[in-house]
Amino acid sequence: MKEIETIDMLNQLNIDLQGDVGSPLGFIAGGLHVGLRRKKRDFGWIYSTTEASAAGVYTLNRFKAAPLIVTEETIYMNQSLQAIVVNSANANSCTGARGLQDAKDTQAWAAEQLNIEPYKIGVASTGVIGSFLPMEKIQYGTQHILNEKYNQSQFFNQSILTTDTTTKHLSVQVEIDGKTVTIGGTAKGSGMVHPNMATMLGFITTDANVDARTLDNCLKQATDQSFNMITVDGDTSTNDMVLCMANGQVDHQSLDENHPEWHKFIYAFNFVSQYLAKSIAKDGEGATKLVTAKVIGAYHDKEAKKIAKSIVSSNLVKTAIHGEDANFGRIVTAIGYASKHVEPSETNVSLCQLPVLEHGMHLPFDEQLLKARLTEDNIVIEVSVGDGDGEAAAYGCDLSYEYVRINASYRT
Template identity: 45%
Template sequence: MKVIDGGITSAKGFYAAGLYAGIKKKKKDIAIIYTKDIANMAGTFTTNNVKAAPVLWNQKLINEFGQGHAIVVNSGVANACTGEIGVVNNKSMAGFVASGLNIDINSVYVASTGVIGKQLPMDIIEEGVKNLIPTLKDDRDSAIDAAEAIMTTDTYKKEIAVEIEIQGKTVTIGAIAKGSGMIHPNMATMLGFITTDCAISKEMIKEVLSSSVSDSYNMVSVDGDTSTNDMVLMMANGLAGNVEITEKNDDYYTFLDALNYINIHLSKAIAADGEGATKLLEINVEGAKTKEQAVALAKSVVGSSLVKTAIYGEDANWGRIICAMGYADTIFNPDDVTVYFETEIGSIKIVENGMGTGYSEEEATAILGDKYIKLNIFLQEGSEKATAWGCDLSYDYVKINADYRT
């Protein structure tokens, strides 16, 4: 696998554009991703019972058709909790793109992110789509424009592209994502869009995306809130020329490994860019009896506000870690738990067999002064493991969310 300088337009046949339409006060706020060749589609969506109009629209398209030509995304207004008007507006947004590109409306997927409860400004969106379509290109700048247009409180764009070889053919996967706040497993305020020129069947693209999301986006927590709008959409147009992947063979797993790399990279970028965050936190659980046990423990620790605040304060308060493990939806033996903090500065064992080690507080504080902190938890119950990502919880998180609409 080779990481390349690219993004959503790196795979053959994909075009993108992003611009400022006027939905937000001044930053880019609408984007389109497009392929002339019909693409097989897969999607994963928020687990929140309150689902925004675009989530419901896309779920219907995935279930009924499983193919598409375009994705249109706006930022600034979520089109969630907007009633029947929101449903109509969502369909109209797809219709603007379908009309402009001369494609079937059922091949246009929609995503929205921003303030909940506001109606989309349809006149602005219609004009924005009209201005976007002539600017669709497959170059680097267009990919960057699209990545920037989907951002809300993000402080930087999130994109990546890789190349792999399948059956002697070069296959490219490119992706962009956004996410900063209201992020908690499973699938929170994250939007992720993945394009590939790999030839892969409808069944296998759904399988590979679901598998990858379970170990990446669904293992991220910033603030414990699960959004109404989250989704990851993946498009595969087959232009790489490989023989279509129709089963879980070596080609499937080669593709899955590359997709995991992309989604984990973006998940970590989202966690590191958590609202007000100063540190990226990685929770590694090893030695679990089952995968489910490892996942439950990792998610519980990464989602703990008390753990997050301790990390912000560079305080090795290990009691909070054990406590968070204790209320996870799983059973384990606390007397078998060992915990380390690890950064580029060094590593320190703070818990062994469920008890404090008498470590140096000064050394622990120094290690926690780094920006990327790994919290490694070892059980003695099996060979399964899981990793989750999050961030610290700072004063700035409250400031950002206290005046989000103002």
């Protein structure tokens, strides 16, 4: 029944893989090169022509970077934003009082150009930790906000990248009260990615009418099923957050849990979040494969999440997948230490749709067939751990020689 309902909801979405944060009504996004990187765009912005409800989720790393601290405080105090300014190449992290002031100066300069108050500006940075921002370059960037030459949303998508190999974005449309509501998303992330927020930035915009409290609950719920269910290398960074803005430019009844079509909006919002999250996992540094772990039958969803995360986080699983080695014992091991509630005699495992473990016992399988399937780009691991209602999916990637090369010379 759940699968039928999911297919029905999916059929109600208009999905645009070329869409992004600039797709909803009233949003403008752009970017340019200011000199933080050698040649590529490194400074970008999202601007709503009207003030928008805002919500954010933030890294759990105790060393929170200056822009994250400033933005978190801004949204906490005001529950709204009208613009977000982002730079790549430099994280403005571990920079003390000067870093905080630099983030606030960025707010002020952007606000001056947009003729709005600084507290309506969110700021974000990503890149190398431990260097001060060259503020003359940041100020130069703010002076070009809303310059038609740079106001192309694909420029924003490019400007936030670090070691990413591709941009990550899409938009979806769904009918609410007979009106077309658009949700757009853009994200970056490739390394230092692990559940509970990691070196990633996510931005979601919508022209739906949603108040800040409802939007905050929606974002947290979506994050728990998407951005907090991915991993690349087990490291959680200092800068990372997902920010959402809803400017209400579509004239429909305000959305909340009591709206008769709330479920449609939630499904669309979750779709955007999960697409972006999986795009990050697929583009992990040096990755060649997206790895999905699906767990069912757990005592509850929390247990299922722990097991799924354990599988995609295991370096032994990741290296086996990269080597296209059908060593399912590494998967079993990751399941076994994930939760004390796992009962081996009730555990079944399939790898690339081939059963390899049943009731805790090894099953004979066609080694050559499984090895052939492991050459594919998308690897799915399916696990059943009992007859409970808990289920979850987590997303990761393989661990390659290229990952070591990238990170051995990240600063040089």
